[in-house]
Amino acid sequence: LTYSEKKGKWECDVGKVIAGTNVASNVLIAAKIDRLGNDVQDILKFASSLGFVFHLEHLRVVVVSEHEHLTGKKRLPGMKAPMPQKVLDAQYREVLIKLLDKAQKYGIISDGRRQGTFSFSHDKVFEAVYASLPTGLERKQLHVRIGTLLLEAFPKDEFVTFLAVDHLNQGAESVISLPERLKLAKLNLSVAKLSIKEYS
Known part of the structure; x- marks a missing residue:
């Protein structure tokens, strides 16, 4: 836990916290994820289905095609209403980036090594999200x-x-x-x- 003078607030590296504890890790992860809201949580589920490391474009394709099947919702995460496919192809990438950015700010994911990729901040974070998928x-x-x-x-x-x-x-x-x-x-x-x- 460190104080950022630039941001004027305390910051917690969830990856380091989780790595240093076993007993409270699930509680910490759940608390972090619960604060993200349903749309970001849904996106993280799709991301976990792709793996610990995932590519933005792969995620976009899967979310657009699978969102209703997996979530039961006609509205895509981050969208206010269902939209035509052509509009989705043109605009949804930016919506997705905003949702992923929120997950990054909460320390759930981070930028991957390859351009356009992201990774979960810790294997326990990935496991917790992946466990929320159907079995x-x-x-x-x-x-x-x-x-x-x-x-x-x-x-x-x-x-x-x-x-x-x-x-x-x-x-x-x-x-x-x-x-x-x-x-x-x-x-x-x-x-x-x-x-x-x-x-x-």
């Missing part, structure tokens, strides 16, 4: 949908292909049809070949 089969199906969305939105991005296949593999048990399982097997083979090519 069991529903979570596996969510990962399959995320993997599919990423492949469709970024078909020529090799990094995204790796990421998407990882999501598909996390939900592999929910993939029942033979054609879809064969498709997943081919994707894994393709990723394996890319890995060999990259490191050879």
Whole structure:
């Protein structure tokens, strides 16, 4: 806990606090997240579904496509009312940045190493948010949908292909049809070949 003369207020590095305690960590995390409001909390849920580190554009694609399914709300987080798809594509990125900025101010996430990426401030913070997602089969199906969305939105991005296949593999048990399982097997083979090519 330190006092910032520039900001004129006390500041707490939640990551350091959590790292130094086990007993109170869940309480501290819950208190931090509860203060963020429903819209930011919803965004963090989507972010956690992507992983400890996530990209802004990947998050935008997933939120726009999955928000109603996951939250039960027609209105996107940060928006006052439902909007046409064309408007969302043009404007929602800025809305998303504002919501993420609030989470950053509360020490829940921070800028990632790569441009356009963010990461959760601590693994316990990530775990707490990820735990709020649906569990069991529903979570596996969510990962399959995320993997599919990423492949469709970024078909020529090799990094995204790796990421998407990882999501598909996390939900592999929910993939029942033979054609879809064969498709997943081919994707894994393709990723394996890319890995060999990259490191050879």
